[in-house]
Amino acid sequence: MNSSAHPTTQQLREQLAQAGYLADEDLASLVWMGLQLERPLLLEGEAGVGKTALAAACARALGRQLLRLQCYEGLDLNQAVYEWNYSRQLLEIRLTEAGQGDKSKLREHLFSEEYLLQRPLLQAIRSPHACVLLIDEIDRADEAFEAFLLEVLSEFQITVPEIGTLQARSKPLVVLTSNGTRDLSDALRRRCLFHYLDFPTLAREMAIVRKLVPEASQRLVEEAVAFVQRLRKQDLDKTPGVAETLDWVRVLFKLGLQELPPDPQQLVPTLAALLKTRQDSWHMTAERIMNLVGKPPLAHDADVMSGR
Structure with missing residues (x-):
């Protein structure tokens, strides 16, 4: 594709924002480079930081189809690339035997592209229009598949x-994500543009929540996001991601809250949106919740909330 057809970095940021994803300049630059160089993007980071969401937002922003390959241990070519349409091939054999086909060209005809069932990888490169190919959690696939x-x-x-x-x-614009459950090969990394996606800053997460849950009050968003940011610093089995923050704010809004309630017992049932293991839920007592809610804001927290 001609490079002039690609949006600029700033245009990409605006298009991604319109698609519901607030990318910082580094991330928008990464996508821009991927489009310009036609190189895959490798995104690493904790679960819930927005790696998968970026691929979906790119598809919406660029007006492309999104094809997703979810990786897992034991993933093979039949699920990822192609398999032969055996039922169609068998039908073709029977029709030929019944005199409705050319037996001399049967084998050549049977093993042609029209008898392939295309899976995401083959579908992505054989599409007449450029798409976005998401290869999700590549670190869960076997090394043989990675090769x-x-x-x-x-x-x-x-x-x-x-x-x-x-x-x-x-x-296609290829986006690979990894949660770091195993090391990826140097050969794979060399072929990709790399970015480590961390949890968003307080200011950026507030902006994300305001955009995606605009019905929630400003104060509720500020207090809830600050609470989640402090919660992430606790010793948790599973750290809540941005998706969990969004769910929690929506729950609080549905309860009619304009701010976090002073009684921590009111928050306990709502934490099902944030805490996803039995141990995390058990440890998050009303007293610990009160400590997180009642903490005075950190210096940078106060600056963000006051608009400085």
């Missing part, structure tokens, strides 16, 4: 033994 990906990510082609090499009709 297979190298051909796709570097050459945008896939080799099918019975057919040969299928070249890309269009080059």
Whole structure:
């Protein structure tokens, strides 16, 4: 694709914001570089920081189809790339045997692209229009599958033994995400543009919540986000992500709250939106909640809340 067709970094930030994703300048620059260089993006970071959401927002912002491959241990080519449509092939064999086809060309015809069931990787490169390909949680896939990906990510082609090499009709914007459950190979990293996505700052998370839950009061958003930011500093089994913050603010709004209530017991049931393990829920007593709610804001917290 001609580079002039790509938006600028600032235009990308605006388009992503319109798609519901507030990207900082570094992240918008990463997407811009990925489009310009036609290189995959590798996003690492804790679960819940917005890695997967970025791919979906890119698809909306760029007006492209989103194709998603969810990785897991044991993922193989049949689920990720292609498999043969055996029922159609069998039907073609029977029709040919019944005299309705050319037997001399049967094998060549059977093993052609029209009998392939395309899975996300093949679908992405054979699409006539550029799409966004999300390869989610690549660290959960086996190293053998990661090695297979190298051909796709570097050459945008896939080799099918019975057919040969299928070249890309269009080059997708590829977004790989990793939660860091295992180390990725140097070969994979070399083929990608890298960004570590951390939990958002207080100011940025407030902006995200204001945009996506505009019905909530300003004070409720400020107090709730500050609470979650402090909660993340606790010793938790699972740290709540931005999606959990959004859910919690929506719950508080549905309860008719304009600010966090002074009685911590009122908050205990709502923490099901934030705390996702039995141990975290058990440890979050009313007293600990009160400490988190009642803490005076940190210096930078106070600056953000006062608009400085």
